[in-house]
Amino acid sequence: MFVCGTLGAYPNSWVSETSNCFVFSLMFSISVVVIACPCALGLATPTAVMVATGVGANHGVLVKGGDALERAQNVNYIIFDKTGTLTQGKATVTTTKVFSGMDVGDFLTLVASAEASSEHPLAKAILDYAFHFHFFGKLPSSKDDVKKRKEDAFSQWLLEVADFSALPGKGVQCLINGKMILVGNRALISENGVNIPEEAESFLVDMELNAKTGILVAYDGNFIGLMGVTDPLKREAAVVIEGLKKMGIYPVMVTGDNWRTALAVAKEIGIEDVRAEVMPAGKADVIRIFQKDGSVVAMVGDGINDSPALAAADVGMAIGAGTDIAIEAADYVLVRNNLEDVITAIDLSRKTFSRIRWNYFFAMAYNIVAIPVAAGALFPFTGLQMPPWLAGACMAFSSVSVVCSSLLLRRYRKPRLTTVLQITVE
Known part of the structure; x- marks a missing residue:
């Protein structure tokens, strides 16, 4: 300009x-x-x-x-x-079925002992269920009580565990009394060469069709039982x-x-x-x-x-x-x-x-x-x-x-x- x-x-x-x-x-x-x-x-x-x-x-x-x-x-x-x-992340055990001559209480003690070191939500549900079965109570939820529970676990009701291993997407495995226990899904059981009986397979399918998650258990190379877990939507x-x-x-x-x-x-x-x-x-x-x-x-x-x-x-x-x-x-x-x-x-x-x-x-x-x-x-x-x-x-x-x-x-x-x-x- x-x-x-x-x-x-x-x-x-x-x-x-x-x-x-x-x-x-x-x-x-x-x-x-x-x-x-x-x-x-x-x-x-x-x-x-x-x-x-x-x-x-x-x-x-x-x-x-x-x-x-x-x-x-x-x-x-x-x-x-x-x-x-x-x-809801609030899984609860609704079904327990033992397919061996083992007592239900002994079965739950085995499974709970194996799952005690796991951080998976289903592990907490199994521990709660087993604890209630034995003591008609509920597991403590506060940090101090949980710590005390872990310290006293072996002296109270859980069995001593060795070589614990959490397998993502499959389950857990460890040694109890020197014998291998597997707790998880079909893949974990099958990969370890354990056969699932026809009666157990039929029972498992019925649970799954009703939106329940099946937890299979094998001990010392033999299938011993399963648990049904449900988590509300x-x-x-x-x-x-x-x-x-x-x-x-x-x-x-x-x-x-x-x-x-x-x-x-x-x-x-x-x-x-x-x-x-x-x-x-x-x-x-x-x-x-x-x-x-x-x-x-x-x-x-x-x-x-x-x-x-x-x-x-x-x-x-x-x-x-x-x-x-x-x-x-x-x-x-x-x-x-x-x-x-x-x-x-x-x-x-x-x-x-x-x-x-x-x-x-x-x-x-x-x-x-x-x-x-x-x-x-x-x-x-x-x-x-x-x-x-x-x-x-x-x-x-x-x-x-x-x-x-x-x-x-x-x-x-x-x-x-x-x-x-x-x-x-x-």
């Missing part, structure tokens, strides 16, 4: 008597520089993410950064672990699965449990795609299969066995009641141990990025309109010149408008699942 004024490209009447071409041009230049400040653009994303993170925490969903929020909005598949995720599981389908997300269940039990559980909650008898490392492979076509895959789990899958997923969601290693590997932590928070996490992500898009719209629209005005586009027609102080005020207003837009996320209300067929927002 200064060059144009020097060359006489615009009338001298545009410049006041107390000014000159240089000052006249400088005022427009300052206004353009001030009003073009990218503060609003820079605030559009971080302010929304910051507010969304706080809102999520208020609703029991801890978000580990903006990347997790961004990926969650595009989830196509969501993989669920079964035990402790879809189920979370009451919200079926509704959450239906809600995810309505959101356009395909649910899948992956478990190390047997096919019959897995299919029975999946049918009850409405999951059509089931992957059963999957080893811990295999869960991550299942996720990679779904990711091959570019789909965004989320994983929901709670245990040590789920940590590789949580790390492999685009979005990992750990149940708050789960293990520390699972929580560390996840992008989201669902503090309340409630599956409804899975929907909350995804819905919050979608609402957050919708708000971010609005923020960018406001910031860009402001620049598109304000910069030409500051540059003097209207001056030839209206004589309107935007002074630098007004440009600064407009710049500040644009930043404030973006921040206020982000703060609207504080009014977020999580989806309320009213029926299986309808999702409404409070």
